[in-house]
Amino acid sequence: MLKQSFQLVRSLNPQLRVLFVTTLIYRVSTMAFPFLSAWLYAQEELPAYQVGVVVGAFGIGALVSDLLISPILRIMSASQAIKIGLCIYAIVLLFIPHLESKYSLVLMTFAWGMAYEMFTPSAFSMTIEYSAEENRKVAFSCNRLAINIGMAIGPALGGLIFAFQSDLVFYVNSVVVLMTLIYFSIMQRQLVSSGRSTRRDLKPEQGHQESTNRSVYFWSSFILSLPIHLAYALPPTVLSVYMVNGLGLEAYWVSGVYITNALLVTLFELPINNYMKHMTSYVSILIGYLLGAMGFIIMGIAQIGPMLILATVIWTLGELIVFPSLLDYISKSSGKGKKSRNLGLHSAGVNIGIIFTPAIVSLLTVQTGDPSFAWVSAGALVFISMVMLYLSEKANFLKRV
Numbered sequence: 001m002l003k004q005s006f007q008l009v010r011s012l013n014p015q016l017r018v019l020f021v022t023t024l025i026y027r028v029s030t031m032a033f034p035f036l037s038a039w040l041y042a043q044e045e046l047p048a049y050q051v052g053v054v055v056g057a058f059g060i061g062a063l064v065s066d067l068l069i070s071p072i073l074r075i076m077s078a079s080q081a082i083k084i085g086l087c088i089y090a091i092v093l094l095f096i097p098h099l100e101s102k103y104s105l106v107l108m109t110f111a112w113g114m115a116y117e118m119f120t121p122s123a124f125s126m127t128i129e130y131s132a133e134e135n136r137k138v139a140f141s142c143n144r145l146a147i148n149i150g151m152a153i154g155p156a157l158g159g160l161i162f163a164f165q166s167d168l169v170f171y172v173n174s175v176v177v178l179m180t181l182i183y184f185s186i187m188q189r190q191l192v193s194s195g196r197s198t199r200r201d202l203k204p205e206q207g208h209q210e211s212t213n214r215s216v217y218f219w220s221s222f223i224l225s226l227p228i229h230l231a232y233a234l235p236p237t238v239l240s241v242y243m244v245n246g247l248g249l250e251a252y253w254v255s256g257v258y259i260t261n262a263l264l265v266t267l268f269e270l271p272i273n274n275y276m277k278h279m280t281s282y283v284s285i286l287i288g289y290l291l292g293a294m295g296f297i298i299m300g301i302a303q304i305g306p307m308l309i310l311a312t313v314i315w316t317l318g319e320l321i322v323f324p325s326l327l328d329y330i331s332k333s334s335g336k337g338k339k340s341r342n343l344g345l346h347s348a349g350v351n352i353g354i355i356f357t358p359a360i361v362s363l364l365t366v367q368t369g370d371p372s373f374a375w376v377s378a379g380a381l382v383f384i385s386m387v388m389l390y391l392s393e394k395a396n397f398l399k400r401v
Helices: 002-010 014-028 033-044 048-075 078-098 102-117 119-129 133-164 168-194 211-231 234-246 251-275 281-301 305-333 339-368 373-394
Strands: none
Touching: 002 014, 002 133, 002 251, 014 119, 014 133, 014 168, 033 048, 033 102, 033 133, 048 078, 048 102, 048 119, 048 339, 078 102, 078 119, 078 168, 102 119, 119 133, 119 305, 119 339, 133 168, 133 251, 133 305, 211 281, 211 305, 211 339, 211 373, 234 251, 234 339, 234 373, 251 305, 281 305, 281 373, 305 339, 339 373
């Protein structure tokens, strides 16, 4: 499987190979943010609610960036937006350890979130620009593979650096972001000078000709994708609390879930999406929703570690199918000039899930007294969304693309 994934990455055109490596280095740079709360508690001695405000400013900044990316990409190219975001990101990190006012911390963390998030929808836009329509699901899967590998390495390195010297994690993070900027700028210049930077997706856009219909297709799918974003925000935000405090399991079962998820995504996402590349995105989305719904319902029902690992296998298979398929569907169902906006809104949906899911889970747990209720509810909501997607297509609100 690893060999096949490596061959698929190598088969990308030069622009997408450069973007893959750039994304990988960029996600490895995610060292400081996972330890921002710990740093604030230790260095600034802020009360818990103020720590929450500072960390929340990052998420709000990222959400604002997603909403502004469309007008940004109308005045500059996606590669220029990536370079500007990287530059601002690297500079902001250098200031963070020296700030004393909580207001300046909130403002700078907000700017940090905006700069950080500029990369994702811009990279999605470049993926569309330089990929042929029939290979786009695979191209998006390669992008996700780079993200997942980088996010596995970056926080681990950040933990070691933070344990050695807490302020140092910001400086090292900044240096790696600058390395990303330098690599991307040099490789872009080389591609231009060698004449290999031409757009690869030269085929006329297929799909729906009427912009009104395209808008209906997008907004229907966007609204029905929000439950997926909320459900898949559960593992990174509340999994450890659920398994250790809610179910009373040993912490190594939490590690087992994360390792299982990481291995499956790394080994199988590219091969599976390559195998399914001739399947319509609509059908792939339905399959991903069904697997996600089953996995999260079992996560809520299961009480023992092995069953939770089995549930993780199921919802991870849903994850590695549904997210590239959603991105592919957005690219094909978006009208001319709307792709960057719609990709930004997709990224905003991901951030909405991360921001609001912990609060929703806390509320449900307090109201019901059952920590598993949120997981079962998430699975049920995803299943309902799958049914609504199916019925929407039958009513011609969605199109099989």
